[in-house]
Amino acid sequence: MLPLTLLNTSQGHPMLVELKSGETLNGHLVNCDAWMNLTLKEVVQTNSDGTRFFRLPECYVRGNNIKYLRVPDEVLDIAREKNQQQREEQRKSNQPQRGGYNRQYSSSGQRGGYNRSRGGGNVGRGGGQFQRGGRGTQY
Numbered sequence: 001m002l003p004l005t006l007l008n009t010s011q012g013h014p015m016l017v018e019l020k021s022g023e024t025l026n027g028h029l030v031n032c033d034a035w036m037n038l039t040l041k042e043v044v045q046t047n048s049d050g051t052r053f054f055r056l057p058e059c060y061v062r063g064n065n066i067k068y069l070r071v072p073d074e075v076l077d078i079a080r081e082k083n084q085q086q087r088e089e090q091r092k093s094n095q096p097q098r099g100g101y102n103r104q105y106s107s108s109g110q111r112g113g114y115n116r117s118r119g120g121g122n123v124g125r126g127g128g129q130f131q132r133g134g135r136g137t138q139y
Contacts (some may be wrong), residue, residue: 001083006071007032009079015040016070017061025059027119036063 010029017038028039043056096111 002077003036004032004034004081006075006082007036008072008086009082010075013072013075016074018067018069019065021062021065025061027056027059030058033063035068037061038063038066061109071115 002112007029011031012028014026014028017027017040019025024046025040026041026046027043029038030041033041038061040061041057043059045054045056045059046052
């Protein structure tokens with residue numbers, strides 16, 4: 001499962017974010033982006049010593065400052081189910097239709113590949129019809 005998939009599933013759920021500085025943020029995830037930048041609401045911030053607490057209505061966390069995230073188990077279960085559904089849909093869409101054309105073959109009836117699509121054979125590789133045996137030996 002990809003981390004961004006998990007984060008997108010976590011939106012609206014509570015989570016704990018520990019920063020590289022040692023501070024922790026407890027709040028509900030509002031939004032996240034591709035760089036793991038997070039927006040949290042109803043946040044309780046704890047300093048690195050754990051001695052002081054601050055209540056914030058909203059907080060923005062830049063992704064490169066995050067050490068780790070803790071999400072509830074129910075979010076993990078939801079993300080697994082979504083991931084499994086996507087895989088099943090992908091498998092269904094990749095199966096060839098009944099009686100349909102098999103996609104691994106090209107229009108010429110041969111399997112596609114780098115050499116075949118570029119002309120293939122021994123052209124330009126020193127294996128012409130007049131060379132047999134060692135170097136320079138011609139028949």
